[in-house]
Amino acid sequence: MYVATAEEGFQEGGPWKLNFDGASNAIGNGIGAVLVSPSGDHYPFTSKLDFDCTNNMDEYEACIMGIRAAIEQKIKVLEVYGDSALVIYQLKGEWETRDPKLVRYRNLVLKLIEEFDSVTFCYLPRDENQMADALATLASMFKVNKPEDMKPIQINIHEAPAHCYNLDDEEEKDDHPWYHDILGYVKSREYPDHATKNDKRTLRRLAIDYVLDREILYKKGKDQVLLKCVDVVEAKKFLEEVHKGDQIVSYQRIEKRLGLSIGSQREKDDSNFASSELNFEDYSKGNLTK
Known part of the structure; x- marks a missing residue:
């Protein structure tokens, strides 16, 4: 063996x-x-x-x-x-x-x-x-029968949790991203079906922080920094780029694709993104009541 x-x-x-x-x-x-x-x-x-x-x-x-x-x-x-x-x-x-x-x-x-x-x-x-x-x-630690043919064992390195890459065919399309309802309201002032009054009020409050530019939704950060909203497929591509090699080069590549100028503002923007991400998670779960 x-x-x-x-x-x-x-x-x-x-x-x-x-x-x-x-x-x-x-x-x-x-x-x-x-x-x-x-x-x-x-x-x-x-x-x-x-x-x-x-x-x-x-x-x-x-x-x-x-x-x-x-x-x-x-x-x-x-x-x-x-x-x-x-x-x-x-x-x-x-x-x-x-x-x-x-x-x-x-x-x-x-x-x-x-x-x-x-x-x-x-x-x-x-x-x-x-x-x-x-x-x-x-x-x-184990017994092997002599006639058995033991194949080679490959040792790989996983740099991210398995669920980050667990995308089925339906998820690859991602026709309903987490920001779907926000995009619908910013674009045409439409509310989701079966939305309650409280849901609509929360959606209006969330939408204040978003802008639409050529069908692309951005979240407004501090210092006029715009954060592009990405679906699960694009997020997966960004993760793959980060884990391909040099992290600094990967960040620069991602910043270029997002149209951001993060530089010295990265720490502030990361903090802003983390706080906004909590809102995204609550919203995606339908937990709009505060």
Whole structure:
């Protein structure tokens, strides 16, 4: 079982890093290793050990798995990091290896590292070895039937809550945005069907702060700043732009699309928008009574 492999892109100059770790519990044993390229790309591997072994044995198994992966990809300069002081200092030759089982593991590692131009072993505290530890723990925590084919696991990063992008076909059209009733009143002084006297009074009060320009509704902010009213589809596009990369560049792109000049006024406008957003939420729920 493995988390991910790379078919290309391993041939980079500079030293690579290898983090390894082993895990043991009542269910079984697992090992994890992560190769990190000079540019910071991560290539994780994990395996479940289907045989009895000690904690120190699974640490050696994890180290060997990572080293073999590095050899397979023709990496020549490697820095090896592990949170097992015993394994690291035995491989560095600073601690004596007395356990016969570990002697054979150590000898295998020393033979494997002959494939490299340079290899260093460094001790790393457990809290700085989190990915390798998580991979080893994952592999150790469940049972796998041998005939089963385990597919790769992809690790993605979600930068926004799922509901922000949960738009069905009907929402993609958004024929009835949150400002629909305000737009109708500002444009033609129309009230929603079944609106009560109190609803109409509240709508008139809300509409005072809005202006219509070429079929686009804006909310008047302080200092004559106009805030464009957007539906859920356009709001989704803005969120995607913000999360694409550099936040400052994204803000500038959004400001340009909205026709705003926020600059030093951003803090004030954010405050104004937050307060007006509360009104939008109340109104969208039909809660017009104050």
